[in-house]
Amino acid sequence: MPEAVTIDRLTKKFGDFTAVDKISLAVNEGEVFGFLGANGAGKTTAIRMLCGLLLPTSGSGRVGGYDIYRDNEKIKKSIGYMSQKFSLYGDLTAYENLWFYGSVYQLEKRVLKERIEELSGDLGLGEFLDRPAGKLPLGWRQRLALAASVLHRPKILFLDEPTGGVDPVFRRRFWAMLYDLADKGTTLFVTTHYMDEAEYCHRISIMHHGRIVELGNPAELIQRYQQPNLEELFVHLISKRSSEPTDA
């Protein structure tokens, strides 16, 4: 299977502090990849490098076949991004938000209109389209943010903690929508620290202090480490790492 995202020894240093330390991984097309780690582990920094928001200090990477150093603009055309802040314009209605982002992605007017209808149907946004985004309840804002990120049918979708603060019912429904997208061929790269969500992913990686400490299929990993569930696995791995002396 062709690879959607490949990174090799990607590193980001801020002065003396190494936020991301020589991480390497590959995500296959159509995969739902979970990027786990504790707060401050370096997940957001890594995603931002892949999205072209941050320039790496060293290492290489390809997103959608394009080089992250040289082909930044091409990458941006083929990826979507949903941030934990659900970056939406509060005083614009849901419809206006979608129209705006669609225009920025250069979608033709007619195409955009159809796409917005399609998405609001899929995500159940219909009745909320005329409401200011700032007045939407959290769960619906989440969906709106998701819709805004896929208007242009990106091949790869990066989601940074997309379910923060949302209730469990909505979270599960959200993941159902994500799976829908994956079924249709979109590659999903999701960071989260909800372990139950991680079990939904095809493969996961766990970051700790800027390094990837483990990578693989959740079920396999649970078995391999003989842990009852992913959460225990996570704690086990992290505490093991913390007590070991740091290796080069």
Add this chain to the structure above:
Amino acid sequence: MHKLRFIAHKELRHILRDPRSLIIAILMPILMTLLYGYAINLDIKNIKLAVIDFDRTSASTDLIGRFYNSGYFSKATGPVSIDNPEMILKKGQANAVLIIRPGLSEAIQKLKNIRNRAGLAIDKYELGLIVDGADANMAAAAGSYSSIIVSQVIKDNLPPGFELPGIKISRQVLYNPDLKSSHFFVPGLIAIILMMISALLTSVTVAREKESGTMEQLLTTPVTPRQIIIGKTLPYVGLALLDGILVLVFGVFHFGVPFTGSVLLLFAFGVIYVISALAIGIFISTVVKTQQLAMMGAMMVTVLPSVMLSGFIFEIKNMPLILQIITHIVPARYFLLIIRGIMLKGSGLELLWVEASFLILMSILLLSVATKKFKLRVG
């Protein structure tokens, strides 16, 4: 009492840690004093004068010299076109153009040779002065200063013992004989700074706690709203008075502003004035939701009126009636009269009691309104 001290202490730490507060409390007063002391000078002393001299004699050179040495006029900027005085004004090269037609030298000779009064009935020699009316004050000043210089020329060239009849104004300036503008603005500046620090900083304080949610926290403790207000505002009183004293000292010792009245009286009124400013600040603070709005509101309601409508720079009696009425609710108006009176004229309570009563009344009123509003908001 102990609780008060604790709240005041916390507030002080807030102030010292917030760079914005520090800028307002320290940098601004310094900058304002420097600015008003050196940059903002409304005196009309440097009227740019372009001279077109068609006479070109020693007499005209002397006349030109008198203009430039008078202290009122300065040279025009850049080369001027002698056939288009209007262009000189349009270009802003000068505020006024003096045109010396040929014949000045002869006219002055005639003056010197006058034997009797009848000799005054000689052909008039006319000088031309074209003035840029855009700045009306400067235009008027240019006109009157020029007249003075010309009459001086006439007087100097009349034969000895010959005096021009008519009124001569002998002027005497009271309270500021050297006509130093610092005497006028330093007291005003103190009033502005006191108002600014007290109101501006105080307005932010309650809003800040509301924003971060710590106000709720405070209210769950056995502290009363009144204690909160007093504790919060005490550091600002101190800070404001400190700044006021600094500017005062600077003004007296550096700019040479006199201090002829009672220091104690000024201090007492200063405190009352600061209290009124604080009250306004607290009021704004309780009405507004964010620190941003608090600061903007404080600026609009306190600093701006204090600068514009208090008589600081612009005369109240020149304003239209509506504005004059509005100035009555600006505390700075009263304090300004008080501080100028005390510093420059040595006035005492018996002369300033009207302003004093107004100020005290205002402070009490504002304070009770603010306290009530505060209690309402938090209770």
Add this chain to the structure above:
Amino acid sequence: MLRTILALMKKEFYQVIRDRNMLRLIFLMPIVQLLVLGYAINTDVKKISTAVYDFDRSRLSREYIKAKTAGDYFILSSANPPVLDAVRGFKENRFSAALVIPNDFSERFIEKKPVGVGLLIDGSNANSASITSGYAEMIAWQFNRRQLDMPEPIVMRQQMLFNPESESIYFMVPGIVAVLLTMITVMLTSMAIVREREIGTLEQLMVTPITVPALIAGKTIPFAILGFLEMSIALLFGILWFGIPFAGSWALLYGLTFVFLFTTLGVGLFISTISRTQQQAMFYAWFFSIFTILTSGFFAPIANMPQAVQYLTYLNPLRYFMIIVRGIMMKGASIDALYPEIIAMIIFSAVIFTSSWLRYSKRVS
């Protein structure tokens, strides 16, 4: 790219229109400011309340007093008050001047001898004190001329151009317009950019294929338009309400405003790169505005400032714009008169906008 810019502009306008406070700021502020500043800022020295001591009490002295108080300048506040009262009067600010006419006034005057008339002036306000004495001299001169019917050997014929009614408001309003334009564009631009950063939408935009020029254009053009709108409101209000003249070319004024806007928008852009919160942005914008305004010649003439400061004002773009606005409006000046200022402004605008642009680009990549 044009589509993107238009989308950005549309979004910005929607946001502005939906924010009530913003609307109030934009439309009310110019009018309120013009009203308050226009009426309060009055540096004319008029209606000087004067105590008059007439020790001569002749027809002539009364004529003189009448001449003195006839116009707008001196107002007879009190005739022959007791001396102690006069002192109190000065201290209480009941009068700012006292005229003393000696008892041999008419005698000497009729005999064509010089007569000294005393004028006491409250020097607290040095500026108005000098102007007061200037007026007194002028009135005395005119009185002399009229009463003595004397031909003067040397006279000065004065002609005033550009503001025959001598309204100081005419001088102020163009300045206020320039000031408003500066404050609004700098503040709104910087805050708008920082706000997007705060709510996270800036990041979202950066992930899209949007280019930096498109982003900058989208964030500055709306405020340029707003600036023009404000200026027009202020100008119209000034002309219709205050009756200020407009002697020059509207096209030239707007054209040069367009050039000037590059400066203010550039500064707004710059401030957005050094502020982390909207509050900081507002603070910096305000600080910048105040400083620029005070040293632009708005109401305190630059010529009065110490040399060092005067040199510094050459670096103040508002200084040039102020001259341009006043020149066009009050004197009907055009390019041939204003070209030095125009060139200076073009240079400033280019430099400031380009360097802010570069700095902004650097920060986002």
